[in-house]
Amino acid sequence: MLVVFGIILLALVLFVTEWLPIDVTAILVMVLLMVLGADGVVNFTEISTAEGTSGFSNSATITVLAMLILSSGISQTGVVQIIGRKMSAFAGDDLDKQLLATIGVSGPISGFINNTPVVAILVPVVSDIAHKGKTSPSKLLIPLSYASMFGGMLTLIGTSTNILASDVSARLLDHPFSMFEFTQLGIIVLLVGSLYLMTVGHRLLPERVPVEEDYVQEYAIEEYLTEVVVDDDSPIIGTTVAEAIDHVEFDADIIQVVRDDEEFIEPIGQKTIRAGDLLRLRADRGTVQQLVDRETLTLSGSPETDDDLEPDEAPDRTLVEVVVPRGSFLVGESLESSTFRQRYDATVLAFRSRGETVREDMDERRIRVGDTLLVQAAPDSIDRLSQNDDFIVAHEPEEPDYRSEKIPHAVAIMAGVVGFVAVPWGAVGAALAGATGVAAFEAMSALSLPILVTALAGVVAMVATGVLKPTEIYDAVEWDVIFLLAGIIPLGMALEQTGGADLLGSLVAATGAYLPIIGVLWVFYLATGLITGVISNNASVVLMLPVAVETADQIGANPFAFVLAVTFAASTAFLTPVGYQTNLFVYGPGGYKFMDFVRVGAPLQLLLSVVTVLGIAFFWGL
Template sequence: MSAVITGGLPLATGGLAAGVTAETLVVFGIILLALVLFVTEWLPIDVTAIFVMVLLILLGPDGIVNFTQITTTEGVSGFSNPATITVLAMLILSSGISRTGVVQILGRKMANFAGDSPHKQLLATIGVAGPVSGFINNTPVVAILVPIVSDIAHKGNTSPSKLLMPLSFASMFGGMLTLIGTSTNILASDVSARLLGQPFSMFEFTKLGIIVFIVGSVYLLTIGHRLLPERVPPEEDYIQEYELEPYLTEVAVVEGSPMVGKTVPAAIDDAAFDADILGLVRDDEQFIEPASATTIRAGDELQLRIDRDTLASLVDEATLGVVGTPDSDADLVADEQAEQTLVEVVIPRGSFLAGKTLASSTFRKRYDATVLAFRSRGGTIRDGLENRPIHVGDTLLVQAPPDSIDRLSRTSDFIVAHEPDKPEYRTDKIPHAAAIMLGVVGLVAVPFEAIGAWLASATGIGAFTALSALSLPIMLTALMGVVAMVATGVIKAPELYDAVEWDVILLLAGIIPLGIALEQTGGADLLGALVAATANYLPVIGVLWVFYLATGLITGVISNNASVVLMLPVAIEAATAIGANPFAFVLAVTFAASTAFLTPVGYQTNLFVYGPGGYKFSDFLRVGAPLQLLLSVVTVLGIAFFWGLRPA
């Protein structure tokens, strides 16, 4: 019995089974539980990660039994991990740059170049999103460019579906150009440093990243463009796009109606009728989202979101007369406000609305806005909106006054798929932000040690070797950059907290201990040995390719950061077992985890474009599967060429 409690007694003998201990099985069980929770989203992914962390500690030496070998200190080590701190700092730096408007300025130049040509629009989208994502975290880049690209598509009479998925994919290509392009690279570098003593340099994989970017871009401009469907019509008419005609009605309040004398919020019993008052016409004057204190009078015409059956009941009870049905956006909103009154709003990870309903979140009261419909998991919801849970990646069709839409666009809780007419950018801070980012990158990338040694040798002045002190770790330079941005006013101190995607930070902090447990309990050794057995049938490059494909598939259903933490220890053990170059396997896993094209849920940028593009789940598989297969070959061959398959 004691052997079971400590987990030290092998459960079977002979071959690989001899390495399977109770500890190993417990960690595998926790991994399986985590995978189920990640896929089903029964809990938010950051909460799942923290739950895993707590479970590891409870089943460790400081908890109730010693199954996982994870002490309390190791369990919470993810919070102090250099990768977590670096990602936090890079998110703040990216936010600072976005607040200067430099990405938006590039977007406008992109729009001027693109014009009405679909091919130029696609080329401009890829050409801006890719390179920029190499130096700014690709998640905020896509969040900034979604409204710009959507506007370009509509103004150029192109379906947004033709541009938004390439926007997400191009940002992934760009994320592989440098160490700081995506949080996955930073995390993988930390794991590689811990297990191999070999972290990534700033431009470690830039040469291969450029090849991946070119090959992927050519695919999107040719084959991918043809495979992309036109889910959203080119014309920007949301009523027709969301098929809302049967759910929008205009009614007249007649004399003697129970509504007369009531305020707009109290006019309709929410518990009895699934309906919203969207507008009010009085004496030929139209009020969009009428104020809550507005009192309804006889003769008023109300614009309602309501289905036909509910309308019949409401007309009977409230003594109303049906006037007509809006057929387009222009019929629903006042002409001078038509461009801004109806907008699509995407729910990103970390939004307060994720996991809540419209009723429980008091969304309407908070933002003076009404949701007419929303897209969720590839379907469109038009009735019963108030009590349906909102998921990450859902796209809400919102009607609101211009000032409310501006407020929505200024919060990180939403991505408004329409660029504000009067954006508040700190363009005067662009030089400061550029200089700070140059310093952050330069202090990591420039080989000061080699330069100092060369100067000392060439001049005979030994003091030049002191230049090596200028070579600093990315965590430190990133934190220095944060301080510099606050000091120069690029970003204000209270904005620091809004700039951080806390769900990503909690995910990293919670999932890192799981990777440690996988290593300590021998789980990584066991899985590595199982994969290494494929070397009996495949050459080393074939095993490397298997790891690339496996990581790509896993990332399609769980977080890219989680897949890196789980796959890297296994890849290193497998490489060691077959006498291959472990660093080559680390790179294969990193590239595969950072280029997740198969599903909309594996990568946050895919979620950002899922709703505004009107995509179905299968669209990502149709366009992404050939791309994933193509890049698997290109990446694996590139790794073999640049880094070699055998240890040096």
């Protein structure tokens, strides 16, 4: 038991500090459980090799994998983006309508498409709504993330946390979740949470991003942008832009060349520098002075706005924000090691990481999930970025490449995936047999299609109908989430088998001497919410559910009520930007500080803790 607690403590430290990526931490946990398990060096954790690797074959892991692919198929058709553009037309420049449209689309859709890709799809849509409606994106992006969490609790498939909790509930209580197990409470949470965001929440949000969007001023990079003129005797004449500045010695980039009133942006790496060229540099003042002293350049001025950096003749954007999601090749890399510039002919002017704006020494900084890069590139390079799942470009492309003709196929497939699980086949079979007298219909009463089967069938159908190409199904999977699930599931098993869950349950059950059952249930909701704020939502479910069930057993309460409290709390993590992936997606584009999530999320978490606990007591009993 102590060994398992030690492994849990190690995992928590690594999750919080991010010394290792979360999926690597999960695999480390799995390895430690097996090395110290039944087939390892010593039998401390009681986990056999088969149990240690069982997370890979677990139905929750495979179901989440299939749902990620199905969500990708939906996004490829552009149906969510089309709905988003319609909501943009409805919203106009009225903030209340913008909020209503944002919440009204992201919430319900997140009940049937995994809420993480929904937010990834809608970040550029909502950013454009804010831009066109003269509203700060800061007022809309946290509501977008929170609303997707509300919607995720409408059905079993709304979030990977629900699917994982269903699997754990099936193992502990022999009670997996049905498709609409908690929909009635999910609707209440969605309505109450939406009302809070519409009335109180948005008033607590500051306008971090200026209404008049100007990236140069927003990222405060004016002093890092300088114009120099190449003198007649400069030693860099005749060299290419890529060769002109030694990146090892100088933290500087040539981001534009102006020649004879013509402005050249990326790709300019192979453009030869001539005397009289005006070069726009990204560098601090000290570096610029060194370059002027060594390279015979003459200072000219500084670009002060976006317009100074975007050529008049350019038909599309050349400055965009790019969010780094989980699974991106940039995660864990630096700009130097990832060769991002070379791949996309793009220059990073600055980036935001966990609320900090980085403008110097960017090449060596490790990039993390949720970081937002301010990128300058040619329009075709920006189009390539927007079409790549490694990035979320915070503005929609002018001519998006969607498979809109496949929308009917994709919608029908998702309806089938949900419908075949939701249909009560036993009742249907009995009714048909009674009405027709055909005994064969009685066989339907034994028919039961789990979500695992229908989701995998949906993947096959999407490929067969051309909604997805065969090669796209591998890119659609967020492999770090799959490895996280595979590595963390055995930890929950070890907690149960060594008696750790029983011990923790006894400690929490002691509060039953002072609190009624509903009070203990409320404690579990709050504790899960706090833990999820610092580690992943899936990890908190795996750790808290066994303890919740043991506690319920020891105080004579309904264990399923405790399972639901933990599930709702883990799936609605509002307190911090790192507890839930959708919060990370909006962290950078909204220009938020860490405390913005606490300011808006803490009252919401407290409000929903009361609503959820009372709802569980009413619908399922204690």
